[in-house]
Amino acid sequence: MSVATANPTAAAGAGEAAEPILRVRDVGVVYSGSTVALDGADLDVPEGQLTALLGPSGCGKTTLLKIIAGLLEPSSGSVTVRGREIEGPGPDRALVFQDFALLPWATVLDNVAFGLRARGVARKEREETAQHYINEVGLGGFEARYPHELSGGMRQRAGLARALAVNADVLLMDEPFSAVDEQMRRKLQEDLLDLLKIENKTVVFVTHSIEEAVYLADQVAILSRRPGRVAKIIRPDLDRSGDVDAIRRLPSYVELVDEIWASLKHYVE
């Protein structure tokens, strides 16, 4: 395990992080004139890895993710993907929403195919692709179901399949598992790690759970309280080669959770 400062160039050093695919530079956001949600946020997201954005609620995690997604324009600073500054949403990034954002009147198949439809992919092709990812996230057999017929966990699997279907390099997930119960959340976390072994994706994963961040992430970016900025980068470097459920028993996992809690504690008090 290693702890680096907020300085992104230092964080990217030592050859442990891959080349950043996504760079956030000095991003500031002011909402409606007065609320400063982000101020001078810097972040490098290494390609093919999972970066967790961790911080207390209201610190600007969603705001930062929306900026990376191109849904929100920063008041200052820039976001680049492969060196090119983003101008709004792009085919290189796909979002997974906290509230799933599934169309209630459309089947799982139509929901998963939505992004492809928006891109003008022909029906047969988009349904084949959607079906592939429906199977991959473990929703096979439910393609004709409607969202209200599914549990929260299954709905988020559909949301994940929809993001995977457009074949973006970067997946942006905003507290994707926070709306499901604890047991289901663990299952979804394990399944996500398994899935990422097959799909080579860069993931930015927003969470307020220290355990979730340490369990999933190659790199944890800790955001400070408002105005938010990336206060600290931690690379858990856990041994993920074995079974996914063994990770939670690693001594280094437990230690790291404690350490992050110690450094976050003063924000809560």
Added chain:
Amino acid sequence: MSDPTSAMTSSGGAVVTGEAEVSSSSRSTFLWRLASFALAFGLWELVGRIEISLAFPPASAVMRAFFEMTASGEFFASYADSLPPLLVGLFITIVGGVSIGVAVGLARTAEWFFVPVLVIFQTAPVSAIIPLLTYVYGIDDRSKIVAIVILGLPLVALNSYKGIQATSPSLLAMARSFMTSRLDTIRLVILPSASEMIFAGLRLGVSGAFIGIVLAELLITPTGIGDLITYNRSIARYDKMFAAIVSILALAAVTLGLMQSLETRLFRTEKRT
């Protein structure tokens, strides 16, 4: 675990309603409706037979008058007068109302102007103005059409507008994140999401339109079904008067039923939560 086609093993999660449940519940609502009709008619028959007043005949007498008037062609003659303006008025109410509501909801530029006007029309006792239409259009079909539109269109337009406005911001953000074009966003997200409110407005608007035609025929142009009601009241044939009222109610109910099935067809409302 390493099977590439199913990395995420399907795990539990309750699957709620099945098809069977949906259809059995719709059958039971149909039975309940039938029971409600039977009860209402039973009460009517009962109260009518007590003969509180000559002006309130029992249901059976009204039914008899209904078939009599159908056979004699009285209904046919009246509806030949009422239906053309009713259809034109309904068309304007539906097409105009939905267009205005959707356009204002989407563009939001004329919002400040349209919304207060529509709210005023919706809440004002418009029936009080209907007799004044004579001064503008005289006693021809145009007065009837205007009466229908005044009573129906604001309801349709306002509800369509509200439906568009109520589109979930989260779904809109989703559409935007997948770079959905404006047209596709309207077609695939906004309109389906607003459809429930739009159809609720259409139901209100169509009811308003039926009230409009009857009011116009009662208050300004004594023709058609309104005249059939007035005339039979004036000669104290209350059974026929009520039969005429029942006929217009039945027509309204059939129209609303047709719209309901159109809505279900188009937007599968029965599948929604």
